[in-house]
Amino acid sequence: xxxxxxxPTTPGEAAPSDHKTFTGNKALxxxxxxxxxxxRLETTGVDYEAPKSFTSRLGGFERKSEIGxxxxxxxxxxxxxxxxxxxxxxxxxxxxxxxxxxxxxNPRVNEKIARMPGFSDVHPLQPVSTVQGALEVMHTLSHWLxxxxxxxxxxxxxxxxxxxxxxxxxxxxxxxxxKGEAATRNVVLVPDSAHGTNPATAALIHFVVKxxxxxxxxxxxxxxxxxxxxxxxxxxxLTNPNTCGLFxxxxxxxxxxxxxxxxxxxxxxxxxxxxxxxxxxxxxGVDAMHINLHKxxxxxxxxxxxxxxxxxxxxLLAPFAPVPFVRHTDDGMQLVESVDEAANHGAHxxxxxxxxxxxxxxxxxxxxxxxxxxxxxxxxxxxxxxxxANYVRACLADLMSLPYGNRPCMHEVLFDDAWLKDTGxxxxxxxxxxxxxxxxxxxxxxxxxxxxxxxxxxxxxESRASLDLFIATLRDLAMAVKRGETERFTxxxxxxxxxxxxxxxxxxxxxxxxxxxxxxxxxxx
Amino acid sequence: MRYLPLTPDDRAGMLAKIGxxxxxxxxxxxxxxxxxxxxxxxxxxxxxxxxxxxxxRMASRNVSASSVPFFVGAGAYKHHVPATVDHLIQRSxxxxxxxxxxxxxxxxxxQYLFEFQTQVAALTGMDVAxxxxxDGSTGCGEAVLMAHRITKRNKAVLSGGLHPHYADVxxxxxxxxxxxxxxxxxxxxxxxxxxSQIDGTVSCVVVQxxxxxxxxxxxxxxxxxxxxxxxLLIAVFTEVMSLGLITPPGEMxxxxxxxxxxxxxxxxxxxxxxxxLFATKSQYVRQMPGRLCGETVDADGTRGxxxxxxxxxxxxxxxxxxxxxxxxxxxxxxxxxxxxxxLGQTGLKRVAEINHANAVMLADELDTIKGVSVLNQSFFNExxxxxxxxASHSVEQxxxxxxxxxxxxxxxxxxAGLDDVLLVANTEVNSDDDRKAFVEALKEIx
Numbered sequence: 001x002x003x004x005x006x007x008p009t010t011p012g013e014a015a016p017s018d019h020k021t022f023t024g025n026k027a028l029x030x031x032x033x034x035x036x037x038x039x040r041l042e043t044t045g046v047d048y049e050a051p052k053s054f055t056s057r058l059g060g061f062e063r064k065s066e067i068g069x070x071x072x073x074x075x076x077x078x079x080x081x082x083x084x085x086x087x088x089x090x091x092x093x094x095x096x097x098x099x100x101x102x103x104x105x106n107p108r109v110n111e112k113i114a115r116m117p118g119f120s121d122v123h124p125l126q127p128v129s130t131v132q133g134a135l136e137v138m139h140t141l142s143h144w145l146x147x148x149x150x151x152x153x154x155x156x157x158x159x160x161x162x163x164x165x166x167x168x169x170x171x172x173x174x175x176x177x178x179k180g181e182a183a184t185r186n187v188v189l190v191p192d193s194a195h196g197t198n199p200a201t202a203a204l205i206h207f208v209v210k211x212x213x214x215x216x217x218x219x220x221x222x223x224x225x226x227x228x229x230x231x232x233x234x235x236x237x238l239t240n241p242n243t244c245g246l247f248x249x250x251x252x253x254x255x256x257x258x259x260x261x262x263x264x265x266x267x268x269x270x271x272x273x274x275x276x277x278x279x280x281x282x283x284x285g286v287d288a289m290h291i292n293l294h295k296x297x298x299x300x301x302x303x304x305x306x307x308x309x310x311x312x313x314x315x316l317l318a319p320f321a322p323v324p325f326v327r328h329t330d331d332g333m334q335l336v337e338s339v340d341e342a343a344n345h346g347a348h349x350x351x352x353x354x355x356x357x358x359x360x361x362x363x364x365x366x367x368x369x370x371x372x373x374x375x376x377x378x379x380x381x382x383x384x385x386x387x388x389a390n391y392v393r394a395c396l397a398d399l400m401s402l403p404y405g406n407r408p409c410m411h412e413v414l415f416d417d418a419w420l421k422d423t424g425x426x427x428x429x430x431x432x433x434x435x436x437x438x439x440x441x442x443x444x445x446x447x448x449x450x451x452x453x454x455x456x457x458x459x460x461x462e463s464r465a466s467l468d469l470f471i472a473t474l475r476d477l478a479m480a481v482k483r484g485e486t487e488r489f490t491x492x493x494x495x496x497x498x499x500x501x502x503x504x505x506x507x508x509x510x511x512x513x514x515x516x517x518x519x520x521x522x523x524x525x
Numbered sequence: 526m527r528y529l530p531l532t533p534d535d536r537a538g539m540l541a542k543i544g545x546x547x548x549x550x551x552x553x554x555x556x557x558x559x560x561x562x563x564x565x566x567x568x569x570x571x572x573x574x575x576x577x578x579x580x581x582r583m584a585s586r587n588v589s590a591s592s593v594p595f596f597v598g599a600g601a602y603k604h605h606v607p608a609t610v611d612h613l614i615q616r617s618x619x620x621x622x623x624x625x626x627x628x629x630x631x632x633x634x635x636q637y638l639f640e641f642q643t644q645v646a647a648l649t650g651m652d653v654a655x656x657x658x659x660d661g662s663t664g665c666g667e668a669v670l671m672a673h674r675i676t677k678r679n680k681a682v683l684s685g686g687l688h689p690h691y692a693d694v695x696x697x698x699x700x701x702x703x704x705x706x707x708x709x710x711x712x713x714x715x716x717x718x719x720x721s722q723i724d725g726t727v728s729c730v731v732v733q734x735x736x737x738x739x740x741x742x743x744x745x746x747x748x749x750x751x752x753x754x755x756x757l758l759i760a761v762f763t764e765v766m767s768l769g770l771i772t773p774p775g776e777m778x779x780x781x782x783x784x785x786x787x788x789x790x791x792x793x794x795x796x797x798x799x800x801x802l803f804a805t806k807s808q809y810v811r812q813m814p815g816r817l818c819g820e821t822v823d824a825d826g827t828r829g830x831x832x833x834x835x836x837x838x839x840x841x842x843x844x845x846x847x848x849x850x851x852x853x854x855x856x857x858x859x860x861x862x863x864x865x866x867x868l869g870q871t872g873l874k875r876v877a878e879i880n881h882a883n884a885v886m887l888a889d890e891l892d893t894i895k896g897v898s899v900l901n902q903s904f905f906n907e908x909x910x911x912x913x914x915x916a917s918h919s920v921e922q923x924x925x926x927x928x929x930x931x932x933x934x935x936x937x938x939x940x941a942g943l944d945d946v947l948l949v950a951n952t953e954v955n956s957d958d959d960r961k962a963f964v965e966a967l968k969e970i971x
Contacts (some may be wrong), residue, residue, distance in 0.1 A: 034592075035640055035866050044872030046607060048953065051882030059883065059903025061741045061771045068647050071869015081637070081863055082612045088633035090621035091820055098623055105528055106621050109573050115611070118584025123597045124796030125932045126588065127924045133586030134795045147565050159659035159797065160837070160852040170701050200839035201850035205701040209844040247554035278552055296850065299671075302614075303634040304624035304816070305658070306798030322697070330932050338939060340552045351697025354664035355785075356598055356796025357691035368580055371893045374570035377526040383548050390551055394543045408543075408551045434628055440623075446840070463530035464539065491824075496629035497533030499824035503628075506821035506833040510810065513643040515923055 029497055030519060032083040036514040039070025045077050049314025074334075087497040088303070089440050095462055095470050097392075099412045099443035099455025100195070100243055101293035102273045107372065110298065110365035119364050122355035128335055135333035138326045141367045145291060145312055148378070149284025153318035155311045155325070157358035161270060162197040164290025164309025165237070167322060167353050169201055171288055171313060172235050172264045174320040174350035185262065189228055189236040191220050193244055193447045198268060207234055214449050218244035218404040218414075222253035229261035239268035240284070241275065241410035243447040244403075245389065245455065264288065264317070272296045273459070274386055274411035277379025287314040293359070297366035299502070308362035319348045344438040348431050384460035385411040388467060392456055395471040397479040403450040417452025425481050427452035429489035436488075436495045437473050526570055570633045584780045590793060590929070594959035596887075598728035598907045598950025599737070599932040600688050600763040601796065601908035602788045604876075605954055610790050610863045614856055619897075624816075624852070628831045634855070638818035648768045649782040651804035655815040656832075657854040658801025663693045665731065665761055666698040667814040667848055668781045668803065672729035672757045673704060674812050674847070681729050682722045685709035686736030688763055689937040695731065702796025702905070711934075711941045712898045713909050714919070715740030723750045729781075733761040734774065738934075738948065739851030739904035740769060748778025757781060765789055765802065766952075769870075769877030773782060783920040789868070790860030811837060814848030876953055880906035883951040883960070890964045900946070909934070909951035913971055916947040922970045928963050 001010040024031050030136035056062070056393045072080060089096070096103035114120060122134055142154045155171070169188075176185045188202040191212040199209045210228060215221045225236060227400065236258045240248045267289035269279055273296040281289050293299045293308040301307075313321055323342055328335045335357070336342050342349035373381060386409075393413040397406045401418040417427045431441035431454070443455040458467060480488055493499065531539075536548070545551060571579070590731060592604045597603070614620065618633060625631030625638075638656045644652035658664035669681045683706065692708050693743060700705035709717050715736055723730060730751055734742035748758045760774030762784035773896050774782045786800040787793075805813060819833035831845065839846040868876065884906040888899045896913035912919055916933035923930040931949040934941065951960065 032636070034636070034643075036643060039866065039957060041869065042871055044869045045867035046872045046876065048872070048875045048879055050875065051879045052872045054882045054932070055901055056881065056887045057885050057888070057901070058771060058905070059741050061903065063768070063770055063772050065650070065773075065776060067769070067870035067873065069644055069865065069870045069873070071872055074607070074867065077867050078609055078613070080866070081551075081859075082616070084633040084636050085613070085616045085618040086633065087630075087636070088618035088622045089627075089630040090618045092617035096623070101623055103621075103623060107528060109576060111615060111620075113577060113580045116559060116584040117589035117591060118581075118587040120792040120794055121589040121603075122605065122795045123588045123590055123595075123793045123929070124601055125588075125597055125599050125936060126929060127921055129921070129930075130588035130924055131795065133583035136583050136586065138578075143778050146569060147567050159663060160850075162849045162851045163659060163663070166849060170697070173701055195851075196839035196841070196843045196846070197849050197851050199844035200842070200846040203844035203846075204849050205698075206703045209585070236750070247552070249554040249556070252556055252559070268954075272845040275552075275555070277565055278561055279555045279559055280561065300620045300856065301623050301852075303619055303622045303631075303859065304855035305657070305852040306800075306854045306857055307852040308798075318690055339938070351700065352690060352693040353663075353697070354660060354694060354797070355688065359797040360795035361792075361798050364580065368576055370578045371568070371571050372528070372573070375564040377544065377570040378527070378567075379564060380526060380529060384529055384536075386551050387531070387536060387548060388545075390543045391539045408545070408553065410551075410554075427634050432629070435627065440630065441627055462529075464532075464535040466530075493629050497828055498629050498634050498829040501628045501823050501829050501831045502821045502832070503831050506819040506831045507836075510817070510833055511809070511820040512639075512817055512833075513646050514639070516693075518697060519888055 014046050028086060030083045032080060034514050035072060036070060040072050043073060044071040045074045071208060080268065095458065095466055096440045097442045097456045097458050098440060099457040100270055102457060102459060104298055104459040105461040106298055107369060110368040111366050114361050114364045132333050135335060137363055137367055139328055139333060141363050143525055144370045145310060146275055148208045149289065149312045149314035150280030152315045153313045153321050155313065155321040157322065157324065157353050158290065158309040158311060159258055159354055159359055160305060160307035161290055161292045161309045162201060163353065164311045165197055165201040166204065168266050168288035168290055170350050171317045171320040172266065173205055175317055176234055178348065184233045185232055187232045188234050189225065191238060193242050193449045194237060194239055195243065195270060201416045202237065211215060218246050219248050219250065220254060221252045225254050226257040229240055229257055229263060231262065233261045233263035235264040237266045237268060239270060241271040243410040245412040245414045247410055252286045258287065270295060271411065274382055276382045277375060278382055287317050293366040298369045299362045299365040300351050306359060306362065308359035320350045322351055322353050323349045333341050349380060381460045388458040388460060389413045389461055391467055392458055392471060393395045399475060408427050412457035414450065415454040416450040419453065420481065423481050424486045425489040427454055429492060430477065432492035432500060433489045435493040439470065520524055528669050588758060592957055593927045593929050594962050595929045596949050596951055596963060598666055598932045599927050599948050600662045600690065600785060601793055602764055602950060602952055602953055603793060603954050604766065606790055607867055608865055608876045609867065613863050614729060614860050614971065621858055625832060628829065632829055635800050635818050636863050637859050639820065639830050642818060644865045645802045649804040650773030650774065651782050653810050654802065654804040655808055655813050655817050657858045658803050659739065659854060660797065660799040660801045661783060662694045663761055664783040664803045665691045666694045668759045668783045669729060669731065670702065671696050671781060671812050671814060672759060672934040675809060676728040676755060676757060678726060678728035679704040680726055680727050681706045681731060682719065683708040684719055684732040685717050686715055686734045686740065687731055687761060688721045688737045691761065696848050711938050713738050713943065713946060715742055719747060720750050723754050723756060727754060727756040729757045729759050731761060734765055735764060735905045735907065739901050739908040741819030741903040741905065742779035744774060760785065764905060766877050766880060769873035770881060771905060786861050790864035791857050798854060798857050800854040800861055812847060814851060815850050832845060883953065883955060884908060885953045887949065887960050887970055895969055907948060910947050910949055912945050912947055915944050919970060922971045923966055926966050928966050930963065
C-alpha cells in the first residue's frame with residue numbers, strides 16, 4: 001500500500017531478521033567505542049578561562065608527563081553514555097528477580113529530595129550550627145530504624161552491607177576485649193548458607209570461621225549450634241530470613257544457645273525486607289544487625305553502589321558503637337566525632353569506620369522512603385513481597401524442583417537444578433535464556449548449599465499481571481527444556497547486546513585498562 | 526500506597542492460588558509470640574507533597590555551600606560539576622541496575638567501569654586500578670591490609686600528614702586485625718622525618734600528598750628506602766583534582782595509590798556517598814581488594830567486558846578473600862567517569878590551574894593580614910594558616926557573617942596543640958568577590 005505521496009504504509013516482503021547492517025548496529029542497539037578511541041587529547045567539554053598570572057606554589061612538583069586522557073565535547077559525551085546506558089538492564093526495564101538483592105522500585109521523589117541543596121551541597125565539616133537539618137535527618141532515620149528493629153542503638157556510618165557487617169563484628173570484638181576474653185574467644189560460627197561476605201568479614205578481623213552445616217529443611221539446628229558453641233565462641237553470624245528463603249524458625253533457641261556460651265548473635269539483615277513491621281530482630285535475641293538501605297529501603301543499587309549499611313545494636317553492644325554519632329541535646333543536635341569525646345558521654349566507641357559521617361545521600365533517600373510508606377505501608381510492603389514470592393512458588397512448583405519441598409517461603413523462593421538433570425541444560429543456560437525473554441535472571445548458584453541454585457525474589461514492586469507473565473514465561477522455558485529444545489538455552493542469549501562472554505579468557509590474561517594500539521613496525525625490507 | 530501495585534482483590538486471589546486463607550499463614554515460621562500484633566509506633570504513610578514538605582524543612586536548616594563564599598575542604602571539596610553528569614547518572618538503566626553479574630545485559634556498566642579504571646590508572650600514574658572502593662579512607666585501610674598480605678609483615682607507619690579520619694580508620698582496622706600501626710605526630714610544615722621509621726619490620730608507609738595541611742610531599746626518597754627494606758609505599762590523596770597539575774605518585778615510586786575521587790563528578794553530600802580510587806602495580810593485581818572489570822570477547826568474537834579475577838573476592842573465596850567488600854560506589858564511579866570524560870586532560874589541567882591560582886591569591890592576601898600567617902611552603906588548592914586566636918571561634922564568627930572560612934584543625938586533631946590553625950581551601954567555584962569578602966571579614970573579626 002502506498003499513500004498519496006508514494007510512501008509505503010505496509011511492510012513489503014521482509015528479509016530474514018538476521019539481516020546484516022553496514023555499521024554493525026541494529027537500530028537502537030548501537031556499537032559504542034571506548035572514549036579513548038574517539039576522544040581527542042586537546043578536546044574538552046568544559047569552558048574555563050585561563051587564570052590570571054600568578055606565582056606557582058607547587059614547590060617543584062609540577063606534572064611534566066602527559067596524562068594521556070582524551071576529552072569529549074558535551075554532545076559527544078551525552079551520546080556516548082546514553083548509548084552505554086541502552087546496553088544495561090535496570091529495575092525500570094523489567095522484572096529483576098535477583099534473590100537476596102531486593103531489586104525493588106526506586107521512588108524518584110527520593111532522588112529529588114536528595115538533590116535539594118540543603119542535603120547535596122553541604123560539607124561534612126561545616127560548623128555544626130549550619131547543618132542542624134542534616135543531623136536531624138540522621139537522628140530521625142535512627143529513630144525509625146530502632147523502632148522497626150527493636151534495638152537499642154544504631155551506628156549509621158558503614159558504607160554498605162559488608163562494611164556494616166564489619167562494624168557489627170568489630171563491636172562484638174570490642175565487647176569481648178572489654179570482658180578480658182580477647183585471647184580465648186575468637187571463633188565465629190557461620191552457616192553454610194551464609195553470604196560470602198560473612199566469613200570474609202569475620203576472617204578480616206582475625207576471627208576463626210567455623211562452618212555450621214544446614215539441616216535437611218534448609219535451616220540451622222539449634223542443637224548443632226549448641227554443640228559447636230563453647231568458651232571460644234565469639235559469635236554466630238546468621239542471616240534471617242536465610243538465603244534459602246526461609247525464616248529460621250528456631251532463631252530464639254539459636255540465640256539462647258549462643259548467649260549461653262557467652263557469645264553474641266550477629267544477624268545479616270540483607271533479607272530484612274521480608275519482615276519489616278512483622279517481627280523485630282530485637283525480639284529474637286539479636287545483638288547486632290546491619291541493614292542494607294539499598295535493599296530494604298529502596299536506595300538505588302546504581303550498578304553496584306553506593307549502598308549504606310547502618311548497624312543496629314543491642315544494649316550490650318551499644319556502648320561500643322563507632323564514632324561519629326548524633327546526640328540530641330537541649331542546645332540542638334550535636335555530633336560526637338572522636339573516641340575521647342564519646343568517652344565523655346560514657347561510651348566506649350571502638351573507633352571509626354570511615355571519614356566523615358557515612359552515606360548521607362542514602363540516609364535522605366531511605367528516610368523519604370520510610371516517610372512515604374509509614375508504619376502501615378512498610379508492613380504492607382513486606383507482606384506483598386512475601387506474597388509475591390509464594391505466588392511464584394505455587395505457580396512453578398509442578399515444573400521446577402524445590403529443594404526443601406513445596407512449603408511457604410519468605411520474600412524469595414529457592415529452586416535447585418534437580419529438575420534439569422540429564423536435560424543438557426544447566427542453571428546458567430536457563431538464566432541466559434531468561435535474558436532473551438526480556439528478564440534479568442534470578443540469583444544463580446547461590447546459596448551454595450543446594451546444587452545449581454536459582455533464587456527468585458520478585459519484591460513487592462511487581463503487579464499480579466507482571467508476575468503472571470513472568471510465571472508463564474518460566475513455564476514455557478521449563479516446558480522447552482522438557483521437550484529437549486536445548487539450543488534455546490545453551491546458545492543463549494541470542495538477543496542481548498552481546499552473546500555469552502568468555503570469562504576464562506578475561507581472567508587468564510587480564511586486560512584491565514585501555515592501551516593505545518602500538519604503531520605497526522615497518523616490515524623488514 | 527503508590528508504590529505497591531497489588532490490589533486487595535489481587536491479594537485475595539493470590540492467597541487462594543497459594544492455598545492459604547490469611548497472609549500470616551506465610552509467616553508461620555516466625556514464633557507466634559514474636560510476631561508483631563500491632564503496627565510499629567511510627568507515623569502512617571504520606572503523599573509525595575507531604576514527604577517533600579517534611580524533608581524540605583530539614584534541608585532548609587542547613588547552609589548550602591553554593592549560598593555563601595565557601596572555603597571548607599579537609600578531604601571533601603566543593604567543585605563545579607557539569608549538568609550533563611547528574612542528568613546521565615539518573616538514567617534508569619544506570620541508576621536502577623545491579624552489580625554487572627550478568628555481563629550480556631550490563632555492558633553499559635562494565636564499559637564505563639573499564640573506562641574508569643583506565644582513567645584512574647592514568648591520573649595516578651599506576652599500571653592498574655580497580656572498579657572503586659567506598660571512599661578514600663576505607664580504601665586506605667584496605668591498602669594497608671593488602672601491603673600486609675604482600676610483605677607478610679604487619680606493621681604500618683602512617684605519616685602525621687595523613688588525614689586524621691583516614692588514620693583513625695586505619696588504626697581501627699589494624700587494631701581489629703591485630704596488626705601494628707604507628708602514626709607520626711601531626712606536622713603542619715610537612716617536614717617530618719619518616720625515613721628513620723623505615724626498617725625491615727615495616728610492611729608499608731602511608732604518606733598523603735597534598736597532605737592534610739596542604740603540603741606537597743616528595744615521595745621519592747621514601748619509596749627508595751621502603752623498597753630497600755622490602756616495604757611498600759602507599760600514597761594517599763584526598764583531592765584528586767590535584768593530579769591534573771602535580772607529579773602523580775606513580776612517578777615517585779608508590780606501590781599502591783589510594784584516594785578520594787569525590788572532587789570529580791560528585792557532590793559534597795555531607796560526607797557521602799563518595800568514591801574511593803585504588804591503583805597499584807601490575808604484579809600486585811591479584812592481591813587487590815574490590816571488583817575489577819576486564820576486556821574479553823563474546824561467543825561471536827565481539828569485544829565486551831566482564832568482572833574478572835573474582836577468585837580474589839568474598840562471594841567465591843569466602844574467608845580466604847582479599848577483602849569482604851561487595852557493593853562499592855558504582856554510580857559515583859559513573860559520575861567520576863563522565864565528568865573526567867568531559868574534562869579530558871586539557872580541561873582537568875585548566876581547572877586544576879584555576880584552583881591553584883585561586884588558592885595562591887587567597888594565601889597571598891591572607892598573609893598580609895596582621896597576625897595571620899600561611900604555614901605552607903607548597904600547596905595545591907588548600908593550605909594552613911595560623912590565626913592570632915582560636916580558629917574554631919573565628920570560623921563560627923565568620924559563619925554568622927555567611928562566610929564558610931575553612932576547617933579548624935582542632936576539629937580533627939583536638940589534642941595537637943593546633944587550636945589556632947585553620948585549613949583553607951579555594952577552588953574554581955569562588956569568585957574574586959567571594960575571596961575578597963572572606964579576607965575583609967577576617968580582618969574585621971580579628
